[in-house]
Structure formats: C-alpha cells, structure tokens
Amino acid sequence: MRQEQVTGRIDQLMDRLRDDEAQQNRLLAEPSEATRTLCTRCGAENSYERKLCAECGEVLSPSHFVVDREARTHMEAGLSLYRNGRYKESIFEFLQALSRDELMGEAHLYLGRAYLETEEFGRARESLEKAVEVMEDSADPYLGLADFFQRTDQPEQVISTLHAALDREPEDANTRCRLAFLYHEMGRLDAAIDQYLQAISYQPEHLEANRQLGLILAASDRLDEAIPFLEQACLLDPRDPHTHSLLARLYARRRHYSHAQQALRVAIQLDARDASLRADLAAVYQAQNQDHLAAQELQEALELDRGNRDASLRLAQLLERHGNSAEAVRRLDQALEFHPHDLQIHRQLGELHMRSGRLDDALSHFEEVVKLDPTSAELHHRLGRIYLKKHYDEQSVQAYRKAVELHPVNPEFREDLAMAYYCSGQIPSAIHELSKASRLDYTNASYSKALGLLHVEQGEYEEAVRDLKRSLELAPADAQAHGMLGQALARQGLSNLAIAEYERALDLNPDLYLLHLSKARVYAQAGRHELAVESFRKFLARIGNQEKTRMLSEAYVGMGHSYLANNNPARAAEVFQAALQRNPRDARALHGLAEVAMARKDYVKAQRWLDRALQAEPRNCDLKITQARIQGLQGHWGNAVTLMQEALQDNPRRPDLHEELGRVLRKAGRFQDAVDVFQRAARIFPDQEAYFLWLTGRVQFRQDLFAEASWSYRKALETVQHDWRIYADLGKACACLAQMEEAAAAFEKALELAPEDELPRLRKMASRLASVQG
Known part of the structure; x- marks a missing residue:
C-alpha cells in the first residue's frame, strides 16, 4: 500500500516536471532570453554557445532558465530510475539536479528515499530533513521521514512524524490509516479507532479505513459498532468474499440471522469453491433450528472439500442430535483420514463413542488425544474417567496422577485421584490426595x-x-x-x-x-x-414405597451431576427428568436441568427451570448464584449484581458469596463497589484476609490505580508468603509505577513458587521487564 502511494506521487511529480519543461522550452525559444547570455562583468551580449565573453573574456554563467531545465531533466531521470528500482543510479541524478538547484525540494525528498532504499540511513535522514525545510507546505517529506523511522525501528518517532504530516494535510485519509495501523500494532486501541474515524470523516468512502475499523471493533467484541463499517466496506468493495463472511459472523452473533444468511450467500456467489463459507451458513441455519437446511449446506461443503474439518465436525454433531450416531462416526472417521492428528476430531469421536456406550473405542481415541496434547491436564483427567468406567483402576490412577502433575493446584483433579485410589483399594493414598485437595480449596x-x-x-x-x-x-x-x-x-x-x-x-x-x-x-x-x-x-x-422413590431420586440427581461434569448434557437432562417424575418439586433436579440448559447456552430455558427451583426453595443461595450467572452470561450484569446482593443478605457468612458479588460488580464495571466488597470480606473473614486483599489489588490494577494495588498485594503478602500469583501481580504493579527493582524482585519470587505450567509466561514477563531496565 505504501509503495503504491509513493509510485503514484512519482507519477504526479513527473507529469508536473514535464509541464514545467514544456514551459521552459517555450521561454528558451524566445531569442531575447534563450539565445543570448549577458556578461555579469561588462554587460555585453554573447551568443548562447559561447563559454567566455567576447568583449572581456569573463566566464559566462548559464541563464536561470537553462539551469532550471537541466535540474528538472536530471530530476525526471532520477525519478524514472527510482521507480524501476535502480536506486544507486537515481542518487547520482538527484545529486546532479541539486547541484543546479539546491532548493529543489523534490530532489531532496527522493534523494532521501533512495538513500533509505540503499540503507544509507545517515544520509537519508539528512536529505529528508532538508526536504522538510524546503517543502514547507507539503506533507511528503514527513511521510518520507516516517518511512525512515519505521525502517530504523523507532515507532514513537514514526507516530510523531505522521502527526506532523497530518498537520500539513489533515484530510489525507491514507496517512491516518497508516497512523491508525501503527497505533493498533502497539496496542493503543483507542488512538487507532480515533484515527480511523477521522479518516472516515474526511473520506466516508475510504475502503481501508472502513474495513480496518470494522475488524478492530469486531475483535474488541464491539459488534454493534463494527457492523456499519463492515457494511460500508462491502458496499465499497462488493467483490471481497472475506469481508462479507466476517460481516455474516457478526450478524449471527447478534442473532440477525436473515442478514447473516444474505451476506454468506453473497460471499458464496463470489467464491463458490470455499467450503468454509457453506459451513458458516450451516451454523446460521443451526442457530435457527433449521437442521435440514444446515445438513444440506454441510453436505455441499464436504462435496467441495471432503476433508473440511469444520464441516465434518458440525455434520457429525447434527447427525448425532438426530439419532444417527453411526453416520456421525462414519463422517468423523472420514475426516480423520484427512486430519489423522487432529485433536478435536479424535476428542469428538471419543465422546461420541462414550455416549453410545462403546468405551473401548472411546478409550482408543482419548489415548490418541493425550498423545497429541500430552501437556493438557484436562485431557489426562478425562482419560482417567474412562479408565475408571472400564474398571481399569491402575490406569485410572496413572492418568489422574498425570493430570495432577500437570496442574497440581487443581483440587478437583486431586479429588478424582483420591476416588481412583479408593476404587483400587488404596485408601491411605486416597486420604493423602483428598487432604491436599482440602488444603487447596x-x-x-x-x-x-x-x-x-x-x-x-x-x-x-x-x-x-x-x-x-x-x-x-x-x-x-x-x-x-x-x-x-x-x-x-x-x-x-x-x-x-x-x-x-x-x-x-x-x-x-x-x-x-x-x-x-x-x-x-x-x-x-x-x-x-x-x-x-x-x-x-x-x-x-x-x-416402604417412599424409600424407593427417595433413594432413586437422589441417585438420579447425583448421576445427572456426574454426566454434566463429564460434558454429557443430553444424558444429564434425561436423568434429571427421571428424578422430577418422582418428585416434581425436587429443587436439586430442577437446578440440574438449569445447568444443562446453561451448558447448551439456552439461557431462557435455564431461567425457566431455575424459577421452578426457586419456587420450591426460595432462599437457596446456590440457586441465586446460578441465576446471577445466567444474567451475566446474557450481559445483564446489573440484574446479576442485584441477585448476588440478595443471596449475600441471606447468607452473609459465606465467603464465596462475597467473592462472587465482587466479581459480578467488576464485570458490571462497578470497580469501586467491587473493591469495597472485597475489603469488607477481608475484615469479616480474617483467615481469608490475604485472598480478598489480593482480589482487591486486581480490581485496583484494572482501574490503573497501581499504587493502591501494590499496597493491597504487599498487605496480602504479610499474611501469605507463598502465593506466586500475588508476587506476579505485585511485579506488574511495580513495573507500572516504574519501580523496576521491586518489580524484578517480585517476579523472581513468583518464579520460585509458581508451578511448572506457569513458568514460561512468568519468564516472558520477567524478560520484558529486564529489557525495559536495560
């Protein structure tokens, strides 16, 4: 893009030089100016060809018109060479032009650009700065200087130089787009958005500004703001299928399914061979419960690309939902031929086999999944559960132990390892692991x-x-x-x-x-x-009869929660419904069905189940916590705050309610209220004071209150000296306060205490700090 702009400016400059040369030729054609040279010493007139005055012998200087024509001839030759990539030869021509007219700004500018291309950075900067002095009204010299600073890795100088260029030409949308892109690369999102908006205010039909601004807003999850700019980009460049596809995804996330379908159909017309577009269209149909149309699109996608991963995964899910698990397995097996080492395909096949009761097949796929990602504690944990279902007690213990090694601070993993030990008859080991889980949580x-x-x-x-x-x-x-x-x-x-x-x-x-x-x-x-x-x-x-009813109901509820924990919401829903058949007011079963709906992201249905549970147990704070989470998942953080406040009022001695309320307030943007809640909890629960002080510091850090955050972290460390997370957060706060020695000491302590899986991230942070200190 930048090279195209430079080439365009060269063409404009050469046209102007040719016009000036034609004017000079007309002037030189007049005898009074072009064919006579006046002697500066004696005033005698001499013919143009003479080098010495015929009267006094003084050396004659060429007329202004001749010098100017020669300078422009060299300038035009230099531009032609520059455009053809012959930079060293162009430097000679630009120098020749400047030897005849040292105030020719364009010659200084392109001499600097040519030096830049030959990596003679000192001379490049000198020439470009001279061009800035000579070309007082042009932004081009500043753009050349920006190129220089960018090539020499000085981003802040690039920004200041581009701002100087915009001071001269504020309506240059291309320069604003360049500045916005640089801001975005440096993580200064608000500044980038502001520059794109200014570019669009000057040129509403600027394609790059509309498209890039839409992409940035979409990546920031500001969908409603992003959509109009991407719509404008589609109007400006209706032949770009990628922009239409992205716009469709945003429509789908906003549940504007008709618009999403239309945008995807346009994208498919533009690129009929792209199978992923049809897979996206199928997802839109699925969201509207139009499974038959989704299946048609997925079939067409696989006809275009038999190995399309996303289409295969979606079609398999669709087939299983409609009871055709055998065909779902066949589709995934076919996808596996093209992607034999794809973790997601193996995992979905394993889960499908588990739901169908084929534990041996499920086991083979999950063993492959663990080979593909041996560092995932969660996958080892899932494998351990399959071994346990197969009554392979020793293998189950090994898998759970591996999960614990990879994630030693997860109490649930240690709890399941204890269960595996218990099933294998190793009760002392089970007690040991459960004791560790209890200390962790x-x-x-x-x-x-x-x-x-x-x-x-x-x-x-x-x-x-x-x-x-x-x-x-x-x-x-x-x-x-x-x-x-x-x-x-x-x-x-x-x-x-x-x-x-x-x-x-x-x-x-x-x-x-x-x-x-x-x-x-x-x-x-x-x-x-x-x-x-x-x-x-x-x-x-x-x-009597009630004994069977109650026992079965409790068994079904426990089984339902097990299925839900095992990511099997369909089976969980079945057993929770079975529990309700025996007791329609069983709040635990109703709560379980609400959690199933949440797992399926059907928040409306989840709320209906929860309402029934609250009718049975209106003061059950666990139900209110779940209700608040539903509201939060729907973006209704204000309602979530109200619900958590009610739950806390009913149960003020539960620390987890204080923590949950603080988190909900933070997500609602009420940072100071969240700080007040955590600080009050630190006073109410002295044994957990350090934990709530740490939470306080994290909220203050998000408010850019780095001094207050560092104080909270230090206060927490007075009670708990072995929590690596507090040291890591203290290091970040000190770094923001430019307290580099304290930050380095905090990161060093965090590296001593952190688990293995956190060390790479902490080392990277410490390395950045060291580079800043250097």
Whole structure:
C-alpha cells in the first residue's frame, strides 16, 4: 500500500516536471532570453554557445532558465530510475539536479528515499530533513521521514512524524490509516479507532479505513459498532468474499440471522469453491433450528472439500442430535483420514463413542488425544474417567496422577485421584490426595466430609470427627455431615454426642430417615430401650414405597451431576427428568436441568427451570448464584449484581458469596463497589484476609490505580508468603509505577513458587521487564 502511494506521487511529480519543461522550452525559444547570455562583468551580449565573453573574456554563467531545465531533466531521470528500482543510479541524478538547484525540494525528498532504499540511513535522514525545510507546505517529506523511522525501528518517532504530516494535510485519509495501523500494532486501541474515524470523516468512502475499523471493533467484541463499517466496506468493495463472511459472523452473533444468511450467500456467489463459507451458513441455519437446511449446506461443503474439518465436525454433531450416531462416526472417521492428528476430531469421536456406550473405542481415541496434547491436564483427567468406567483402576490412577502433575493446584483433579485410589483399594493414598485437595480449596466442605468418611472406613475415628467438624464449620446446615459425625461419635462410644448429631441431622433434613435406625441402635446400646423402640417405629413408619422413590431420586440427581461434569448434557437432562417424575418439586433436579440448559447456552430455558427451583426453595443461595450467572452470561450484569446482593443478605457468612458479588460488580464495571466488597470480606473473614486483599489489588490494577494495588498485594503478602500469583501481580504493579527493582524482585519470587505450567509466561514477563531496565 505504501509503495503504491509513493509510485503514484512519482507519477504526479513527473507529469508536473514535464509541464514545467514544456514551459521552459517555450521561454528558451524566445531569442531575447534563450539565445543570448549577458556578461555579469561588462554587460555585453554573447551568443548562447559561447563559454567566455567576447568583449572581456569573463566566464559566462548559464541563464536561470537553462539551469532550471537541466535540474528538472536530471530530476525526471532520477525519478524514472527510482521507480524501476535502480536506486544507486537515481542518487547520482538527484545529486546532479541539486547541484543546479539546491532548493529543489523534490530532489531532496527522493534523494532521501533512495538513500533509505540503499540503507544509507545517515544520509537519508539528512536529505529528508532538508526536504522538510524546503517543502514547507507539503506533507511528503514527513511521510518520507516516517518511512525512515519505521525502517530504523523507532515507532514513537514514526507516530510523531505522521502527526506532523497530518498537520500539513489533515484530510489525507491514507496517512491516518497508516497512523491508525501503527497505533493498533502497539496496542493503543483507542488512538487507532480515533484515527480511523477521522479518516472516515474526511473520506466516508475510504475502503481501508472502513474495513480496518470494522475488524478492530469486531475483535474488541464491539459488534454493534463494527457492523456499519463492515457494511460500508462491502458496499465499497462488493467483490471481497472475506469481508462479507466476517460481516455474516457478526450478524449471527447478534442473532440477525436473515442478514447473516444474505451476506454468506453473497460471499458464496463470489467464491463458490470455499467450503468454509457453506459451513458458516450451516451454523446460521443451526442457530435457527433449521437442521435440514444446515445438513444440506454441510453436505455441499464436504462435496467441495471432503476433508473440511469444520464441516465434518458440525455434520457429525447434527447427525448425532438426530439419532444417527453411526453416520456421525462414519463422517468423523472420514475426516480423520484427512486430519489423522487432529485433536478435536479424535476428542469428538471419543465422546461420541462414550455416549453410545462403546468405551473401548472411546478409550482408543482419548489415548490418541493425550498423545497429541500430552501437556493438557484436562485431557489426562478425562482419560482417567474412562479408565475408571472400564474398571481399569491402575490406569485410572496413572492418568489422574498425570493430570495432577500437570496442574497440581487443581483440587478437583486431586479429588478424582483420591476416588481412583479408593476404587483400587488404596485408601491411605486416597486420604493423602483428598487432604491436599482440602488444603487447596479450604472452603469446600465436601472435601472435609469425604475425608471424614474415609477415616471412618479406616477406623480412624478421631481423625474422622476432626474432619467432619471442619466440614460443618464450613457448611453447618449439612445434614449428611451431621449424620456421619454421629456415626463416628457412636463408634467411639460417645452415645449422647452421637444422638445429638443424629437429631440435628434429622431436624435439618427429616428425609434422612435411615438415621432413625442408627439412633435406635445407639439408644439400645446405651440401655435406653423405650427411646430405642420409638426410633425403630419412626424408621418403620417411613420405610416402604417412599424409600424407593427417595433413594432413586437422589441417585438420579447425583448421576445427572456426574454426566454434566463429564460434558454429557443430553444424558444429564434425561436423568434429571427421571428424578422430577418422582418428585416434581425436587429443587436439586430442577437446578440440574438449569445447568444443562446453561451448558447448551439456552439461557431462557435455564431461567425457566431455575424459577421452578426457586419456587420450591426460595432462599437457596446456590440457586441465586446460578441465576446471577445466567444474567451475566446474557450481559445483564446489573440484574446479576442485584441477585448476588440478595443471596449475600441471606447468607452473609459465606465467603464465596462475597467473592462472587465482587466479581459480578467488576464485570458490571462497578470497580469501586467491587473493591469495597472485597475489603469488607477481608475484615469479616480474617483467615481469608490475604485472598480478598489480593482480589482487591486486581480490581485496583484494572482501574490503573497501581499504587493502591501494590499496597493491597504487599498487605496480602504479610499474611501469605507463598502465593506466586500475588508476587506476579505485585511485579506488574511495580513495573507500572516504574519501580523496576521491586518489580524484578517480585517476579523472581513468583518464579520460585509458581508451578511448572506457569513458568514460561512468568519468564516472558520477567524478560520484558529486564529489557525495559536495560
């Protein structure tokens, strides 16, 4: 683009030189000027051919017109050579022109450009700066200087020089586009957008400005702003299929499906052989539940390109949705012939086989997936689950251990590793891993509760009581934990304490009627037979058909959450519905169906399920958290804030609610409110003060309050000295404050403490800091 502009200016300049030369020829044709030369010493007239005065012998100087014509002749020759890439020869001609007219600005300008092409940077800058002095009204010298600074890697100088050029020619849209592009490359997004907007204000039909501005806004997720500029670009260049395709994607994201279809059809007309365009059109049809039209487009895409990856993946999903899993497998196998090492194809095949119950086939594909990406902890984790389903306990343990090695701070991975150890009979190892999970996420009551259960199985009742009490500190309303604590106390012979825990459990959840039997046994052991008989009768009064209903309902809800965790929302929905058939007001099952709808990104349906759950349990804060997340996913952050505030009001002692409210406020753009929430939580929960101070600092950093952020990080480190994340964030804040030594020390400490998978990113940040210090 820049070369085309230079070439165009050369053509304009040569036309002007030819016009000037013609004028000079007309003047030279007049005898009074062109055929006579006046002697500057004696004033005698001499013929043009003479070199010395005929009267006094003085050396005669050529007339102004002759000198000017010779200068322009050399200038024109130099421009011709420059345009043909013969830069060294053009330098000679430009110097000849300047020897005859040292104030010829164009000669200085293109002499500088020629020096730049031959990498004689010192001479180039000198000539270009001279051109700036001589050509007082032209922006071209500044554009040449901008090229010089760009070639010598001085971006800030390029920017200032382009601004100087625009001071002389503010309506030059091409220069504004160049400046905008440079701003965008440097990450100064707002400045880039401003320059593109100014270019469009001067030239509304400037193609590059409209297209690039649309691309930048789209990449920034400012879709409504991007669409008009891309529409204008399509009008200015209706033969560009890529712009039409991008515009269609934006329409689809805004659910303007008719416009998206029209734009994609235009793109397909322009490039009928591009299979990816038909795959995009199929996605638009799928979004409108027009699966038959989507299937037609995907079929045509695969006819154009049998190995088209996206079309194969989409068609397989479509076929499975309509119950044709065999054809879906065939399509993916066909795609695998063209992409034998494609991770996504192997993964989708593995999941499809799992849903169809073909665990052996699923296992082979997930083993291949792990080979393709051996550094992914999540993939090893998925493989471990398949091994566990196959009852390959040892392989399951190995896969989960690998996931933990790759991501040692993920408590869920350690929890599943503990489960694998438990299934293989290695209960001490299971306790060890679950203890680590509990330390990583000390607010998760289920970890302490599971530890208590394992200790009970091991006969370690004192440890079981300790962990179960810890669980109840975190979740005092957990009836199951109270019941398990009662069992542990009963095993220790502490009958009265055990009975008290059973009664608390039954008060919290009367449906745990099996505890009546346990309580009856404790009464009998203590010799309190009348109370034992009463408890037996209560147990017998609840047993029967309801026993099957309740047990099956709990089993289905647990199974549904397992399927959902295993990324199988279809099966999860089936079992949650089965639970509802036994209890239509089961809030857990309704909550599970809402989470299924969220996994499918059907937020309207998710809200409907959640409304029913809230009717059953209106004060369930977990339901309100999910409701707030739905609102947030739809971009309604104000509603999400209101819901989280209600949940926190009902449960002010839950730290996770404070954290979630702060995060929602931050996403709603209410940074100071988020800071206030985190700071208040730090005061309310002293044992988690460092964590909430860290969260406070992260919000302050986003506000560009670097001094306040660094103070929060340092305050957090007074309590917790081994969290690498706080050191890394402190390093960034210090760097922004130009406190380079403190920043380097913080990054060094973060590198000492960080897990292996975080080290490359931290080293890169530390290297950038070192380069700035250098």
